[in-house]
Amino acid sequence: MVDAVSVVRATPPVRHDLGNTRRARRSGAAQTASDVRFADADEIRRWDELILRSPDEGNVYRGSDNIAGMVVGGGTPVYLIVGGFAVIAFQVRVPVSGPLWVLIGPPVADVHDLIAAAREVAAFGARHGITAVRLRTQLRANANDEMALRAAGLRRTPTWLDDSTVLVDLRGSEHDVQARFKKRARKSIRRAAREFVVVDRVPATDDNCRVLYEMLDATSGGRFHIPSLATTTAVFQRYEQSGRGQLFLARHCGEVVVGAFVTTFGKTALYFGAGSVRKRPGDPTECGLGGSRAAYALQWEIMRWAREQGCEWYDLDGTPSSATITDESHQRHGVGQFKTAFSEEITDYLGAYQIDIRPGRAWTTRQLEICAGRVDESPLLNRLRRRPVRPNPDYVWLHPRRRSR
Template sequence: MLSGSGTAAAAAVARLANSTEVANWDALCAANPGGGEVWSGDAYLRVKCAEGRYRQHRVIVDRAGENPIAVGVLAKRVPLLGEWWHLPAGPAGEDASRVLETAAAVATLARSRGAFMLKIEPRTGPDSRTAIHAAGYRDTVRIIPNPSTILVDVSGSEADVFKRIGKKARNSITRAARDGIVVTRVAATEEHCAALFGLLQETAEGRFVLRAESYYRAFWQTFEAADAGQIFLAHRADEAGQLQLVAGAFAMGLGAKTTYKDGASVRAKTAYGASHALQWEVIRWANERGAVLHDLCGAPPSDRVDDTDHPLHGVGQFKRSFAPEIIDYAGAFDLPLKPWAFAFWVKLGDRLARRLSLAIRKDPYY
C-alpha cells in the first residue's frame, strides 16, 4: 500500500494553511514534534522561492485526537508532468509511523493538486527505512545538507554549556582568546556578506559547488530581517596591529533549535583555534536565544567516523570535539504520485533539469 493511499491517510487530513496560520507559521513549526525544523520555517521558504525558483505551499495536517503538524513544502513545476513537492527535513512526527501518516496526508493533497512526486527527508533514524520503503518510497538524493549530523546540548547557563563541550574544544577556545582572536556578531550588510562569501570561495576552491554570491547575500539578509539568523566574523591582529579576517560563519534558528549553516576560514593556518572560537560564539548566541539544541549540520555517517577517505572526515573530527555522538537520519525518499510522470522524471527529467540549470542559470537545480 502506498503512503498516499486513502486508508493510510485516514487518520490525518492535509489542507492548505489559512491566513492566520501563515502569519504564525514559525510558531506552528516550533510546536511540531521534535521542536520544528528551520528548513520548513518562514524565512527558508521565502528565500528559496525568491532565489531558488521554487513555489511554496504551507500545509497543515490535522490529526484525530492529536496536535496538528505544520508542513513546509517547496515545489517546482515541470512542463507536462506537473509539480514535485519537497518536504525539507520533514515531515515531523512523534515516530516513524506518525511521520508516514503525515506524509500520506500530504501525498493525498499533493496528488489532488496535480503533483507527480513527493520528496521527504524525515528526521527518523535508519531503522525506519524498512517501513518507509514498505510505504512505497524509493531512495533518492538528499537536498537538505545534513543526512548525518551532530547535535550540541545548549540548554542551561553558558557555564553549563561550556562544561559539556569536549576538552579539545574548550582548550582551543581558551587558546584562541589568549592569542587575540576576537569573534563578533555583525549585521548582514553588503560588506559583511561579501567578507563571508570571500571566505567560502577560498575554502571551496573547486572542492564543492557554491551558488552565486547574490543567493547567499539574500539568504543571510532574509534570515537576519526575520530575527532568525546571524553572521559571525573572527579577526586577529597581524604584526602591524591591523585586524585580519580569519574565519566566518552564519547560523539560523527556529524555536528551541539553531543550525550552523555556512562557515569558512582562511587556508593559511595562522590562527589556531579560530574555528573553535567562532563556533563557541555561535553556541553562545544559540543559548541566549533560548535554544536547547544546536545542529552542527553535517558529519560523516556514524559507521564511517574513522574513515579518513570520507570527504567530511576532517569536518567531522572538528565538530565531534564539541559533542562526540553522530546522529544518522533515514535518508531522502521519493513517492511516485503519477507513475508514468515519475518514471519519465527518473529516467530523463531529473538529469536534464540539473544540466540545464547549471548550463543556463549557472545555479544548482535543487
C-alpha cells in the same frame, strides 16, 4: 577545519492551483486525502507559531525566514496542513517528468505515521498534477524503519538537508557546556585567546556579507553549490531583520580568517553558513587557519550568543554519519573531526523518501538523479575536470540495489 554550509538548503508567490487536476495514476497513495489541505491565509500569516506547536517543535528550515529565502532563490513554497499540523513543501518542476513536492516534515511520531502521512499527501498531490512526493522528517535513522518504508513502496532519494549532524547541548552554565567538549576543543579555545584571535558579532551589511561570501566561495571551490552573492546577502539580511540571525567574523593578526552566519528557531541555533580562508589560492581542500585555532574561538562565541537568545541546542548541521565518521577517505572527514570536538554524539536522520504518484515519470526522475549523482562523483571525470570531489559513502540513494541487499 571549517566547511562551507549551503546558505539556501532547498531550491524552491504561493501557488495553490498547482497544475493539472486530472486524477493521476497512483502507486501506494491513499484513496483519500481528508487529513491534508492547503493552509489558509491566516495560517500562513501565523506560520512560525504553528510550526513551533508541532510535536517536534520544528526547525529553521520549516520557518518563514527560510521559506522567504527559498523564494529569493526562485523556489515555490506550498503551505500544507497535514494531520492538523503545518508542513512546508516546495514544488520542483522536473522537465519531462513533471512537478514534485518536497516536504520538510511532516512532524510524525514514528515510521507508521510517516507512511500514513505519505499516502495521504500523495493522494492530495495527485489531484493537483504532482508526479511524486518526497518527505524528510526529523525521525532518527533506524534499519527496521528503513525496511518498513521500502516495504510500503517508498524509496530513498536525495535530500536538500544533511542527514547527519552534531547537536551541542547548551544547557547549564558556560562551564557546564565546555565540560561536555572534548579536551581538544577546550585547549583550542584557550589557544585562540593566546593567539589574540578576536571574534566579532557584526551587522549583515553588504560589505560584511561579501566578506563571508568570498570565504564561502573559496571553501566551496566548485565542490558543492552555493547561491549567488545577491541571494546570500538577501537571506542573511532577512534573518537579521527578523531578529533570528547573526553574522560572525573572526580575525587573527587583524585579518578576517573565518566567518559564519547563525540562525535560530525556537530553542535551537543552526550553523547556517560558514567558510574560511584557504591555505593556497584556488585550492579549496585545505583551510589556511594554521595554528591560530580561530575556528574553535568562532564556535564558542556562536554558542555564547545562542545561549543569550535562549537556545538550548546548537545544530552544527552536517557531518559524516556515525557509520562513516572514522573513515579517513570520506570527503568530509575533517569536518566531522572538527565538529565532534564539541559533542561526540552524531545524530543520524532517517533521510528523504519518495512515494510515487505517477510511477513511470517518478522512476525517470530518480534514475536521472542517480545518473547525475554518479557522474558528479566519478573519480575519473573529476580528475579530468580538476574538481577535488571524492565519492561520499553516505549517499546511499546513489546505489539503491546495493542498499537493498
